[in-house]
Amino acid sequence: MLLDDILAFNEKFVEEKGYERYVTDKIPNKRAVIFTCMDTRLIELLPQALNLKNGDVKMVKNAGAILKDPYDSVMKSILVAIHALQADEVFVIGHHRCGMTGLESDGFVELMKERGIDQTAIDRLDKAPEEWLNGFEDVNDSVKQSVQTIENHPLLPADVPVHGLVIDPKTGKLDLVQKGY
Numbered sequence: 001m002l003l004d005d006i007l008a009f010n011e012k013f014v015e016e017k018g019y020e021r022y023v024t025d026k027i028p029n030k031r032a033v034i035f036t037c038m039d040t041r042l043i044e045l046l047p048q049a050l051n052l053k054n055g056d057v058k059m060v061k062n063a064g065a066i067l068k069d070p071y072d073s074v075m076k077s078i079l080v081a082i083h084a085l086q087a088d089e090v091f092v093i094g095h096h097r098c099g100m101t102g103l104e105s106d107g108f109v110e111l112m113k114e115r116g117i118d119q120t121a122i123d124r125l126d127k128a129p130e131e132w133l134n135g136f137e138d139v140n141d142s143v144k145q146s147v148q149t150i151e152n153h154p155l156l157p158a159d160v161p162v163h164g165l166v167i168d169p170k171t172g173k174l175d176l177v178q179k180g181y
């Protein structure tokens with residue numbers, strides 16, 4: 001089982017002081033917060049491609065790097081990074097071939113049903129699936145929208161630049177969508 005494997009590995013990791021090269025503190029050395037996608041291909045690639053080490057940035061992730069709701073936990077995390085942890089620059093990084101491209105709530109609900117979720121549970125939701133379970137059509141547009149949500153936030157200091165980028169999940173190449181300076 002994965003959990004058992006993880007726990008066994010972890011015991012050795014700590015015992016052999018595998019952590020020593022990662023020791024740092026909670027203030028981001030590069031004074032930045034990155035908001036990106038949870039995609040598996042980006043776990044190591046993104047930090048490597050951007051020359052980021054442990055301790056360099058605050059990293060916030062969700063499916064698709066989608067931020068539309070200025071009161072959700074992503075925006076809260078970004079505000080914490082800025083106001084409590086000294087970040088003074090924001091990077092929104094979407095990526096090509098994202099799983100959220102073309103994801104529509106209808107199809108998503110069908111997948112849930114196949115997984116055993118019944119219609120009554122869907123009917124009882126406070127928010128209909130089409131209001132919150134969609135992806136996006138174009139990653140550039142989606143990045144722009146996330147940037148805009150952050151930029152327009154009343155609690156974002158005026159001197160904090162918000163950049164928008166798209167990364168290639170294979171090569172790590174970055175394309176600039178919007179420069180915040």
Ligand SMILES: [Zn+2]
Binds near residue numbers: 064
């Ligand atoms: Zn993605």
